[in-house]
Amino acid sequence: MASNVRVTAFAPATVSNVGCGFDVLGFALDAPGDRVSAAFTAAPGVTIERIDGDHGRLPREAERNTAGVAALALVAAIGERRGIALTIEKGLPLASGLGGSAASAVAAVVAVDALVGANAPLATLMACALEGERLGAGSAHPDNVAPALCGGFVLVRQPSPPDIVRLPVPDGLTAVVVHPDLEIETARARALVGDSVPLATAIRQWANMGALVDALHRSDFELIGRALEDAVAEPRRAALIPGLTAIKRAAMNAGALGCSLSGSGPSVFALCRRPQDARAVAVAMTAAVRQSIGASRAYISRVGQRGARLV
Numbered sequence: 001m002a003s004n005v006r007v008t009a010f011a012p013a014t015v016s017n018v019g020c021g022f023d024v025l026g027f028a029l030d031a032p033g034d035r036v037s038a039a040f041t042a043a044p045g046v047t048i049e050r051i052d053g054d055h056g057r058l059p060r061e062a063e064r065n066t067a068g069v070a071a072l073a074l075v076a077a078i079g080e081r082r083g084i085a086l087t088i089e090k091g092l093p094l095a096s097g098l099g100g101s102a103a104s105a106v107a108a109v110v111a112v113d114a115l116v117g118a119n120a121p122l123a124t125l126m127a128c129a130l131e132g133e134r135l136g137a138g139s140a141h142p143d144n145v146a147p148a149l150c151g152g153f154v155l156v157r158q159p160s161p162p163d164i165v166r167l168p169v170p171d172g173l174t175a176v177v178v179h180p181d182l183e184i185e186t187a188r189a190r191a192l193v194g195d196s197v198p199l200a201t202a203i204r205q206w207a208n209m210g211a212l213v214d215a216l217h218r219s220d221f222e223l224i225g226r227a228l229e230d231a232v233a234e235p236r237r238a239a240l241i242p243g244l245t246a247i248k249r250a251a252m253n254a255g256a257l258g259c260s261l262s263g264s265g266p267s268v269f270a271l272c273r274r275p276q277d278a279r280a281v282a283v284a285m286t287a288a289v290r291q292s293i294g295a296s297r298a299y300i301s302r303v304g305q306r307g308a309r310l311v
Helices: 066-078 100-116 122-137 145-150 186-193 199-218 221-227 234-240 244-253 275-292
Strands: 006-016 025-041 046-052 083-089 153-158 163-167 174-180 258-261 268-272 296-302
Touching: 006 100, 006 145, 006 174, 025 046, 025 100, 025 145, 025 174, 025 296, 046 066, 066 083, 066 100, 066 122, 083 100, 100 122, 100 145, 122 145, 145 153, 145 163, 163 199, 174 275, 186 234, 199 221, 221 258, 234 258, 244 258, 244 268, 244 275, 268 275, 275 296
Parallel strands: 046 083
Antiparallel strands: 006 025, 025 083, 025 153, 153 163, 174 268, 174 296, 258 268
């Protein structure tokens, strides 16, 4: 590929956990997302040329940046020796619960892979993106990386080697995600969950998880709503989001099937039967967030069937 060629990849926002699927379930949105461009450079290794949209907050050193670490892992995995410069465009707010670190990491590996013509297998791309996620989120959990890379609604049976189960999306199923003007660091939120849960809690979570997977296959919207309960993480994280109970109540009263934290928060997602239901739910959730927290931004999207791609 010519030295002046620049390749740009987009990776979408994702909702992870999806209530009952802590570290296992995730789905992609159509938008928003992050973009990463890659080009050859005379400087050795991986360098970061520019970052837009982060207000100067993200590290410019590749070894300390999510996209940079993912790119470094990929060039090491494929034996690439040419220098590569990255340009990162953050379309996702920082510490939002929308999978921002995963989106940057995934966009980086897709862009670099296309630039060098490696055609690396999915397992390699995912493993390298997970290294970036490990830096950004404190651990290499795949429930954001997998849907950002693959698109759709996915269940990660195991991350390495990746065993990704693609789940069906019922016609009309629409997501609302409301992002309050608040930040929650993923590592801090994970620490609140701890590393053990009571057996009765685990059983309740497993039951909801099985019910949700079945409901998606049968387009059983009522069961989707009953299964969207997080017995493990949300109860321990709820105090981080002022007014969470009221926000969830507003969503349900406006017609949502169910409502829970998006990832570790502070974003809150709801699933709706139809796009027209989602519009009313977004208005209600935004109003509830305004009362409890303040300003917010709402996104309405079908579950995105496309993951990362070249643009």
